[in-house]
Amino acid sequence: MTILSALNTHYGRLERCGGVAPFGFSTESIAFALVLSPDGGLNSCRDLRDHTGRQPVGRPVTVPRTSKRSGTTPRAFFLWDNSKFVLGLGNGTGQPGITTYSAHAAAFRETHERLLDDATDPGLLAVLRFLRTWTPSRFGRHRLASALLDRNLVFQLDGDVDADGQARFVHDRPAARAVWERQVTISGGPSAVCLVTGRIAPVARLHPVIKGVAGARLSGGSLVSFNRNAFASYGKKQGDNAPVSEATASNYGAALNALLARNSGTKMRFGDTTAVFWASASAGGETSARNAEAVVAYALGVSRASSAYAAAFKSGWGGGGTFPELIDIRRTLERIDVALDPGTRIHILGLSPNGPRLSVRLWHETTLDLLLARLAEHWEDLRIEPRAWHRPPSPLALLQPVARRGDPETVPPVLGGEVMRAILTGGRYPRVLLTAALQRLRAGDPVTGPRAALIRAVLQRDVRHRGRGKQAGPSFTTGMEVPVSLDRQEADPAYRLGRLFALLENVQRAALGRVNASIRDRYFGAASATPASVFPLLLRNTSHHLAVLRRKSGTGGLAVWFEREMNEVMDGLDMTLPCHLHPESQGRFVVGYYHQRCARKPAPDAAEAETAAPDLPTDEG
Template sequence: MSVLAALTAHYGRLERRHDVAPFGYSSEAIAFGLVLAADGEPVACDDLRLGTRGQGRGQALTVPRSTKRSGIRPPPFFLWDNSRYVLGLGRSAEGGEPAAYAARADAFRVWHERLLAGTEDPGLLTLLRFLQRWTPERFAEPPFSPALLDRTLAFRLAGDSDAAGRPRFLHDRPAARALWEVHAATGNRPDAVCLVTGRTAPVARLHPAIKGVSGARETGASLVSFHQAAFTSHGKRQGDNAPVSEAAAFQYGAALNALLVPGSGCRLRIGDTTTLFWADAAVHGEAAARRVEALVAAVLLPTGPPDRRRDGSDRPDPVRNWAWLDAPSAGRAAALGVEPEVRVHVLGLAPNGPRLSVRFWQVLTAGALLERLTAHWDDLRLEPPAWKRPPAPEALLHALARQGRPETIPPQLAGELMRAILTGDRYPRALLTAVIQRLRAGEPADGPRAALCKAILQREARLHRRGAADPSINPTQGVPVSLDRTESDQAYRLGRLFAVLENAQRAALGQLNASVRDRYYGAASATPASVFPSLLRTTTHHLAALHRDRRTRRLAVWFEREIDEIMRGLDMSLPRQLQPLGQGRFAVGYHHQRHTRKPAPEAADPASQPNPDGADAAPEPEE
């Protein structure tokens, strides 16, 4: 199913829940309500703005839909608009007297005279009387004030109310709604076969503006647009190039904007990509769809600290622990309370000037999503753990940030990472390159970075195809979760050796301004043959210093045994260069060895034996 078809189907679900406006309508912020007497005279002006001191936005009302306005004669809206159309006045650039917009006021009047011709509704006739009598000179009289300039206005008949006794706007009167629905359904556009629904209907010339995508224009961006002569074919212009009916365009736009509303619970930002997700309620019902959406939100939203939820909700969070991952495949969905056959749609959008780019689009069942998430988290498993709970995709990207600044994350990697997670395909090789660049630039070789390297290598090994190998390593060889002393891979062993040499220096000299890791990690992981001989010679002095102190003699012996055990598995000649996959294995081996503790039977006096890495206790897993 295409993106537009899935969004159009989702609109039906939102309409049944009354979460979107019906076809032909849109939710707009209306700042003022102009109250008209029966003879068309303005008698009051209701301030509908929210907030204090008149600085807030207008009240959200369901009104006849707005459209994109471009060109030299932009069209007016029906029964509401801003002051430049309704009154023919707006704020001037100099800030003095209001600027006149006579052409727009005339367009607003002529438009309503044409649509309301022949109406007998008292409220609509009142509006016609007002428009025919209005002149900009009357703006100086009550109830008008400068606060109305460039703000949106709607109309109300004095004394008119709905069935509940609340004041009713003209666009809510039954006659106005019937008139507008007929106009919205017919329009003045040529008919064509809609590419979304397959039915013949009037084709949309301009598609709706999509608002809420991070980094895109606040006024909205287009998911479908044609704006240059190069996109004109066979005499077709703009929306005629890819015919989508006005009804389908409205529906997909309304559904997309509803998903993008803050607080919808179905959107999140990963890097520069705004990710949207929703479930299909057509087969298994609304309750099942909502449970699946809550599951997807739990696994994709940013990982929070253990004692609270970052999104502020108090719903149970059974996903963010490792226990359910060990459950049998058939029982995972049941353990989480979701129906495995419910379809899930995941859409990634990124800004592209005035338009939007689709970074990824996946349709899969909840059961398939759990399987792929399980594989993803299993690839990330590392001992000691890099996270206290399964990390969200956004948490993985933090390992790529320079000095912890999110804006430095490579923009394309968010979409590529999400696509790999959702499809189960290879992680982008650029992800490994970005991690290695951070390590070589002096960023800490911490658990998250090592886990990312391990996940990329593990999936490469699992999905390896003949002819796509990195010549520096055996790509079919997996990566161990915890320290594996039998692992023969040269890059992995070199990473272990580097960690032992670093720990020996720290044990002998204490904390330094520039340790072995600070000065040599990048060179040791990329060109081992040029660095390790020098490091090994220096380590002999560190071990000698440990031997001279009675309290650290046994520790020196342990270091020597570790070095001997690692060196026995290395080739006689060290690699002159390690390729990126080899540098990733180097990082994993370094992480495993660095957090290894001296075995308890050899530590006769734990109080007098410092830990090999200089810490007093095992480090806590990183959040």
């Protein structure tokens, strides 16, 4: 199923549930309602904003749909717009104070004079009379709040209520809806076969504006657009190059904007990509689809799960002190005492900004059980001891180890979409993920659990894709399994060199305490890339540090323990150290360093009691 077809189908589901506006309408953020008297006078201004947050935000209201304001000629909306069109006033661009927008106000008035030429409805007549008599000079006379400027405004007839007794906007009056529905019908372009539905219908000249993609323009972007001759073919213009009916274009736009809305629960971000996901209700029904979306949201770290879901996955994600271990996905789903079909279809769409357009970074269709199985495989690749995360990381958290100063804006472009594709398909992680993590370490960032886990995941997935088991002898290829926790039998030279570097650092810390620049600060990058040029110097310095420990009172046993650990690591190394380690081996160096750095010394037995060392010192003291 194509992207537009899947979104069009999802629109039908949302429409049945009342989650989207009907065809010809859209949901927009409205800040104020101008309350008019029947003669067109402005009685008051009603504040519709939500004031519960740090800053007031407009209220979502279903209004006649918008259209793109391309070109230099202002285009007005029907019975609503921002203050530049409705009042002819707004905040000036590049200059302080209120600016008059006469052309915008004239366009708004002319649009309504044309559409309401034969109107007899009191509400529509009140709007016409207001537009005919309103002048910007009356703004100060009515003492309207400056908050109206550059805000979206609607009209309301004073005292007008709906069947439930609630205040009704003019555009919701039956006469206004009839005018707009007639306008939508006659404004359609030439008919053609819709590429999405296969039906002959008027083709959309311009596709809807999509809002909510991180980094895109605040006014929104287009998923489908043709604004240059290079994008056209056979002399066709704009939407005729990819004929999609007006109804279908409106439907997919409404569905996608609903998925991208704030607090939708179906939206996540990783890198420069904003992704949405939704479930199909065609097989299991609406309840099953909603439950499937809740499971996916929890699994991807978008939202917290209900107590039922959290309990069902607790044993899979953190049971028994291991993380993560999702053994039987279907059995886990059966523990949830709600209607949930493991075969529910799941759609995931990733978008990123591209000027006035939106680029598709990711499009994936799968089933719920297969999706969670892929996630379980991904979490297994990320598994490392000590534990890097308390719960499975979200895609955004997964990219933080490769971001400078933790800023997601510094993540290499396109990386987020490639990582997410590897997670969903079970394919290899992008090689740039390993390179970016190593670059952060060479830049001086610490070897944290998330960075070590990310590096291990890239290497381990490569091993699985090559289909090779653990090799008996040393190798500088990536054919060996990458240990989850400290493996004293691991023969890989890079892994052992990482362990050795951690031991040398611990010796320095034990002998000298805190120093301005440790060997990790000075030599980690060089040791992991060119061991032969660094380790001889480090071993000579370590002999002096061990001598200091022997001379100190109470640390002689610690020196003996360090020597024994270093000998155990070095016994598995060749006498000739490698001159250079390629990125895969540098990654194994990091994993070995992390394991040895965080390893706890085992309790001594009776035979070793006299030479046993106390607990190793840490960075904290």
